[in-house]
Amino acid sequence: MTPRERVEAALSFEGVDFVPVLPPFQGFWAVGVYETKISEIFKDPMRGAEAQLNILNKVPFDGLEVLWDWLAPVEACGCKVHFPDRGNPVTIDRIVKVPEDIDRLSMPDLSKHSRTKNNFEVAHHLKKTLGAERYVYVTLTLPFTLAGELRGVEALMLDILKRPEDVHKLLSFATEVLREYAKFSAEIGVDAIFWCDPTASADLISPRHFKNFVAPYTKAILKKTRDLGLKAFLHICGNTSDRLNVILDLSPDLMSLDTKVDLVVAKDILNKKVPIMGNVSTTDILMKKPIDIIAASKECIRRAGKIGFLLGAGCDIPIDSPIENVKSLCDSTKEI
Helix, strand or coil, rough: CCCCHHHHHHHCCCCCCCEEEEECCCCHHHHHHCCCHHHHHHHCCHHHHHHHHHHHCCCCCCEEEEECCCCHHHHHHHEEEEEECCCEEEEEEECCCCCHHHHHHHCCCCCCCHHHHHHHHHHHHHHHHHHCCCCEEEEEHHHHHHHHHHHHHHHHHHHHCCCHEEEEHHHHHHHHHHHHHHHHHHHCCCEEEECCHHCCCCCCCCHHHEEEEEEEEEEHHHHHHHCCCCCCEEEECCCCCCHHHHHHHCCCCCCCCCCCCCCCCCCHHHHHHHHEEEEHHHHHHHHHCCCHHHHHHHHHHHHCCCEEEEEEEECECCCCCCCCHHHHHHHHHCCC
């Protein structure tokens, strides 16, 4: 099977020769391996593309994240963002300082936002280069996390308790912004959007609040993604065990699970309706040896089975993770 065929078969609960491997999120790690500053890839976007192609020559993932700057919408909406030399950009000045600012928000013109345009230029290039052989996807934030960046996560948590109507208003705005990003993704012809929602983690909000403030907007975004002809993948950081039944109702085309989630439990709840992915510890990938990563990967496959399962890290590949450790994810599947 080709890498693309392997991923497509896993997503359809069909048999595979080897369990497919997605990073799932390698973009900023690969830029670090390429010894390029994050600020430089925004000045010269094709250096980011070169970094991904360079890493793919060393780590043969079956699918690849071709747009990894998933917080670009934050800047497009008016926040100020800091670009470190290594790792993810960080929001340093929020545009929604008080709830009344929500009414002053306006839809950004993405065609005039240079960071967004550069991101999709790179993604389009990688799609044309890799798309025949490998499964390619862009990574974007979901409304709840985008709202947290616009408002500040702590302030958003307090608003949920004190001003829930304002939270829904902000989430509606975030949803409309992300619909536009979904359209851009469809235009460049990628296979899927990997929608990420770290702020919806159980570490931050309860199952009740997840169902009220996260699920409706996530469902709208996943539907929009499918309506555009793309697969809709979902990743939520932390332990999502207490909200897997809600996720089953959301019915993503793939659920990426963090390390805290028991793959046996997830497989039982999602029950051949939602393929699952994960969930080798990112700490292990950063700190341990290849032999340990291979053992952890085999254990994930043993617990999840080979049908309807894709192997990957529990979250982003950490900056400074040794290449041989990341490659061990791919090596492990050939030994089963």
